[in-house]
Amino acid sequence: MTNSQGLYFHLLQVNVRVVPAAAKARLGYGCAINKSEGADMMRRPRELEDALRIIPDTYGVFSYLGLFARDVKNRLCACWPN
Numbered sequence: 001m002t003n004s005q006g007l008y009f010h011l012l013q014v015n016v017r018v019v020p021a022a023a024k025a026r027l028g029y030g031c032a033i034n035k036s037e038g039a040d041m042m043r044r045p046r047e048l049e050d051a052l053r054i055i056p057d058t059y060g061v062f063s064y065l066g067l068f069a070r071d072v073k074n075r076l077c078a079c080w081p082n
């Protein structure tokens with residue numbers, strides 16, 4: 001992660017803490033977790049689900065939740081013995 005990516009990630013993280021009812025901040029933070037390395041990956045669906053609770057028809061949240069499910073499935077399939 002470059003300095004600018006780390007700063008952006010930190011900014012979104014602080015924004016979610018300061019304004020917990022900001023659905024767009026939670027969506028951005030959930031996406032930033034996906035792009036960062038070593039971050040808590042299980043935090044990603046929680047942030048996206050919180051964004052859905054705040055504004056149920058937030059654009060893009062369903063697709064990001066689908067991508068998370070696909071990533072988890074691919075990781076499980078990769079480590080499962082054939």
